[in-house]
Amino acid sequence: MAWKTLDDAGLAGKTVLTRVDINVPMEGGRVTDTTRIDKIKPTVEDIIARGGRVVLLAHFDRPKGKVVPEMSLSHITTALESSLGRKVVFGADCVGDDAAKAIAAAGQGDVVLLENTRFHAGEEKNDPALAAEMAKLGDIFVNDAFSAAHRAHASTEGLARLLPALAGRLMEAELRALDAALGTPVRPVVAVVGGAKVSTKLDLLGNLVGKVDHLVIGGGMANTFLVAQGIEVGKSLAERDMAETAREILAKAKAAGCTIHLPVDVVVAREFKAGAANETVAADACPADAMILDAGPASVAAIIKVFEASKTLIWNGPLGAFEIAPFNAATDAAALAAARLTRDGKLVSVAGGGDTVSALNQAGAAHDFTFISTAGGAFLEWMEGKDLPGVKALMG
Structure with a gap:
């Protein structure tokens, strides 16, 4: 740079x-x-x-x-x-x-x-x-x-x-961290993208599948991708009108050699509240009267295996409804694994975005990440591959 x-x-x-x-x-x-x-x-x-x-x-x-x-x-x-x-x-x-x-x-x-x-x-x-x-x-x-x-x-x-x-x-540290994550990263590179809606992160997903080796999709977004594959998700948050777009992203990832990882098991509940009665089922077995609120333990184990095989991690968004226990379990476990690998010198980890910072802090993992960006919109636009005027101007 x-x-x-x-x-x-x-x-x-x-x-x-x-x-x-x-x-x-x-x-x-x-x-x-x-x-x-x-x-x-x-x-x-x-x-x-x-x-x-x-x-x-x-x-x-x-x-x-x-x-x-x-x-x-x-x-x-x-x-x-x-x-x-x-x-x-x-x-x-x-x-x-x-x-x-x-x-x-x-x-x-x-x-x-x-x-x-x-x-x-x-x-x-x-x-x-x-x-x-x-x-x-x-x-x-x-x-x-x-x-x-x-x-x-x-x-x-x-x-x-x-x-x-x-x-x-501070700007220098941010730019160096971002360059290490997506500009000239040590491969393999894994990205975690979570959050509620595919529609708000289309540019992000479209850019990442061409730049990373593995893409882990979590949160409500994952439900939309499950629907796109013909899987019923009960009363879960899902953008059914985005199913075709999700399929296009899956096809683009396949063509680019990027492996997309979706939940293989999920934690479901009948109500969205702290301590709600819940059960873990296969991702394709969500009861019609239940909603998916977190990734399950098998999904987390698979994600950690990807982390262990990677050299660089970029993270934006939680894997489940992390604000409400016990639906923070997947995000916490994956975050702590990433923190451990970073602490052991095996992973360069960069994370950013409002919910992401909150989730990593809540998990007690943030202080071990290589870099946590608090930049919000600028971090997202950078992940989307967009030019940032304030940075471009520094380059003359």
Whole structure:
């Protein structure tokens, strides 16, 4: 990948406009989870250590081009100072005099935080004039917000065209992990794709069957594939109108030499609630009055065998209704197996997507994965094989 990092430019005496994702959850005026703030610390510290001045650009919530006081980044300055261990100087705008005055007022080692970029309608329109006003404030642009890289906005794509552009440490780590998973992976490669609906992951499945050696399909999506093969799934969630599409994906996978793995046994219940009475049956033996809520133990054993025979794993989506016990069993068991193989140096494991992160955390497996992406939409678009404007702009 031909993108430059903080190692590729002299930062001493430079004002470094640094796009970050600090769109953190808040309650009662307080930040409830500082994970996204904590993750930008390596980039901030590195720029300062190299003699640069850090000016943070970020969005917060969805003000839709208007000034919405409760969506001001001023609300997170205290949490930012606490996490970074540095004084934060707040600028009441991300362009113009207010921004310039904040930058001028900052001492060496201070961090400048400019106001929500989305208070300007031109941000999400990638307005060249807004990007040019931002560019006047700095000498170098660093993008450390992979999670916003799938959006061509003024502060992600536009700025990268106007100033020397580098990847921050978090962006660099994400890009290296993704390249190791799908760009230039060690084979065999296995992908796990779960979730409710085939229709929301058509591009993803279509891209993966041409790039991986094994594709494990779980969750409600698997039911649709079972239906496509003429198997009855009772009252289970299934997109029966997507059966032909599922068959096309199966055919494409076969032509590409990709083996698709569907459940061979399933856990079924008559009601969808915690602790519901359940039984394990063959995948083609779901009772008419029951619904499939998880993959069964034989399916999990087969999945783990695939993991053990693979060198690279990419994971998006749970294998069952993991939010409700006992239907988290398959996801937990497979995740812990992947974690063990990764810990033993036998597997490179990369995972991402909202439900995925929650499921792996719940299983106690996340900390042993090679890389967990919190990028959501950007991670999915990358898995779909799409160009990410914010990344492409870093490549010149």
